[in-house]
Amino acid sequence: MTGLITMDxxxxxxxxxxxxxxxxxxPVARGEIYLPLLQGRILGNLFFEPSTRxxxxxxxxxxxxxxxxxxxxxxxxxxxxxxxxxxxxxxxVDGYTDIIAMRHxxxxxAQYAQDAARVPILNGGDGAGxxxxxxxxxxxxxxxxxxxxxxxxxxxAGDLRYGRTVHSLSHALTRFGCExxxxxxxxxxxxxxxxxxxxxxxxxxxETEDLYxxxxxxxxxxxxxxQKERFADEDEYARCAGAYKLHARHLSEVKQDMIVMxxxxxxxxxxxSVDKTRHARYFEQAFNGVVARMAxxxxxxxxxxxxxxxxxxx
Amino acid sequence: MSNEHSMRRVTAIRxxxxxxxxxxxxxxxxxxxxxxxxxxxxxxxxVMNVPSKKMGSKDIIKVEDRELTQSELxxxxxxAPDARVAIIRAYSVAEKLSINxxxxxxxxxxxxxxxxxxxxxxxxxxxxxxxxxxxPLQLRCHYCGRPQDLSELANxxx
Numbered sequence: 096m097t098g099l100i101t102m103d104x105x106x107x108x109x110x111x112x113x114x115x116x117x118x119x120x121x122p123v124a125r126g127e128i129y130l131p132l133l134q135g136r137i138l139g140n141l142f143f144e145p146s147t148r149x150x151x152x153x154x155x156x157x158x159x160x161x162x163x164x165x166x167x168x169x170x171x172x173x174x175x176x177x178x179x180x181x182x183x184x185x186x187x188v189d190g191y192t193d194i195i196a197m198r199h200x201x202x203x204x205a206q207y208a209q210d211a212a213r214v215p216i217l218n219g220g221d222g223a224g225x226x227x228x229x230x231x232x233x234x235x236x237x238x239x240x241x242x243x244x245x246x247x248x249x250x251x252a253g254d255l256r257y258g259r260t261v262h263s264l265s266h267a268l269t270r271f272g273c274e275x276x277x278x279x280x281x282x283x284x285x286x287x288x289x290x291x292x293x294x295x296x297x298x299x300x301x302e303t304e305d306l307y308x309x310x311x312x313x314x315x316x317x318x319x320x321x322q323k324e325r326f327a328d329e330d331e332y333a334r335c336a337g338a339y340k341l342h343a344r345h346l347s348e349v350k351q352d353m354i355v356m357x358x359x360x361x362x363x364x365x366x367x368s369v370d371k372t373r374h375a376r377y378f379e380q381a382f383n384g385v386v387a388r389m390a391x392x393x394x395x396x397x398x399x400x401x402x403x404x405x406x407x408x409x
Numbered sequence: 410m411s412n413e414h415s416m417r418r419v420t421a422i423r424x425x426x427x428x429x430x431x432x433x434x435x436x437x438x439x440x441x442x443x444x445x446x447x448x449x450x451x452x453x454x455x456v457m458n459v460p461s462k463k464m465g466s467k468d469i470i471k472v473e474d475r476e477l478t479q480s481e482l483x484x485x486x487x488x489a490p491d492a493r494v495a496i497i498r499a500y501s502v503a504e505k506l507s508i509n510x511x512x513x514x515x516x517x518x519x520x521x522x523x524x525x526x527x528x529x530x531x532x533x534x535x536x537x538x539x540x541x542x543x544x545p546l547q548l549r550c551h552y553c554g555r556p557q558d559l560s561e562l563a564n565x566x567x
Binding site for chain 1: 522527528529532534550554555556
């Protein structure tokens with residue numbers, strides 16, 4: 096294994112083993128234990144597109160493990176604006192660092208970077224392509240809540256057309272035999288080629304416009320943001336967005352252990368009334384980005400996470 | 410009209426390469442893909458839209474004094490997969506070659522997806538399309554993973 100470009104780079108066994116590493120690293124991620132497994136290593140953060148959570152959680156993950164981080168900085172003031180190719184940028188950063196986390200507006204950029212680099216590349220999103228580290232933290236959050244990934248019933252709701260997060264996640268969940276319900280306005284349906292691809296891999300997929308009606312026996316409801324700019328007129332946007340706004344009152348009939356997830360940032364699709372319910376899991380999910388990325392950094396750098404983690408507090 | 414007859418629309422060549430059974434109308438594209446379009450030192454004869462028993466109609470190309478290699482010919486798999494190639498030496502067929510579609514097309518065409526990283530033509534790494542299925546042909550870009558629109562690929566020949 097070199098880098099992590101798509102979830103296809105990981106077998107199910109590797110996914111579960113990395114999630115187990117992440118579980119053990121929780122006290123390190125929380126800052127309760129100092130464990131400098133990556134001391135002397137440098138992560139290059141190459142974000143050619145804005146990112147808050149992904150960039151910060153990579154940086155936090157590296158620093159919690161005693162490693163260091165160099166950032167590309169603002170693309171507008173870097174050599175990219177002078178017309179430098181991705182190939183040349185990667186040659187430079189490859190020499191400065193031990194591993195690279197990258198987000199790029201063009202699809203395929205992560206694979207391209209991996210082919211150009213000697214160090215491992217962690218794909219933090221390439222256009223509408225893949226976002227496997229988000230998928231890993233999502234899987235970690237689901238496993239943490241339900242103790243397993245296999246055979247769960249997962250509702251994915253909102254913008255399923257443009258969201259790379261839900262594309263990668265539905266592929267991964269299919270590999271673990273989950274039942275998938277895609278709840279979205281017709282304009283934002285899951286792309287047909289993805290649905291047929293999932294079905295050809297044996298997925299049980301149901302497509303609906305009715306979010307509230309599909310939650311009754313779900314184990315996970317994964318909400319995504321519906322973006323105004325996807326719609327031609329404002330009335331249509333208002334109608335669609337209104338049908339995908341989760342409020343605490345919608346949760347009275349759901350399973351006790353159902354969790355509500357969201358990749359964040361949210362706008363109106365989850366009402367703050369949900370935050371106080373037992374189902375809300377999106378802030379833990381964001382925190383889990385740190386621990387999942389810690390486990391991935393260790394794995395790609397060939398550093399073994401100890402079977403038992405104990406040690407001195409900071 | 411016999412195949413023999415259509416071949417004789419241009420004179421036999423002494424040494425070089427004959428590419429027969431090119432789909433009608435594709436000969437210019439084939440020359441372009443072989444890098445022998447426009448000004449070239451070797452004489453090239455081109456016959457287009459001649460009747461063919463097998464294909465209805467076809468194009469034929471004769472390149473004098475140049476023996477095309479297998480890897481050059483394999484570039485033609487997208488536009489002329491059933492073409493038959495003969496290497497001519499001293500007016501006789503010295504070798505017969507066919508065109509092979511391998512596992513991957515490297516630097517033959519570029520990805521048809523408008524937001525692929527390879528649309529920046531200054532990026533130096535090879536354009537790579539993987540063959541995922543042969544019949545019907547399905548290709549995916551090695552980098553962005555997008556399935557290729559075959560009808561658009563002819564515009565993306567490198």
